[in-house]
Amino acid sequence: MLMNERTCICGKMAKFNIGTIDFSVGKTSIVIHNLPHFSCEFCEYVSFDPEVNVDRALRYAYQNGLKEIDFKKKGEVSMITYKIDVADELKREIEQAIEDKVDEIADGEQFTVICGGKAICGTRSGDIVVIERIVEKIL
Secondary structure: OOOOEEEOOOOOEEEEEEEEEEEEEOOEEEEEEEEEEEEOOOOOOEEOOOOOOHHHHHHHHHHOOOOEEEOOOEOOEOEEEEOOOOOHHHHHHHHHHHHHHHHHOOOOOEEEEEEOOEEEEEEEEOOEEEEEEEEOOOO
């Protein structure tokens, strides 16, 4: 269970936050949104609870050529990632649409969900959903 504060390596108190953190993996920049972490205002050091598997998220993003991922843990889906650029407002709508249909999305298969008149196409691999394409007009 996560606590609200913990002692930082500098000796001051680091506070619990959920937010966006930028990482560098080699020459690749990867952004993780909604990442639970502790941050120290004094020394700016960021640390993670052992339950938060940052390495797994970074490895997955790097191996799949993703520039950003969402670390939200909702139901059976722990990460929703995007292979395409998507506006933040649309991301929230997509995440809700996927959450509503997560039990119907088979592991290892491609899927399509309708969200605001758009077809959202992706794949599910275990507890990770990758959004690959958005079809703007549905006939």
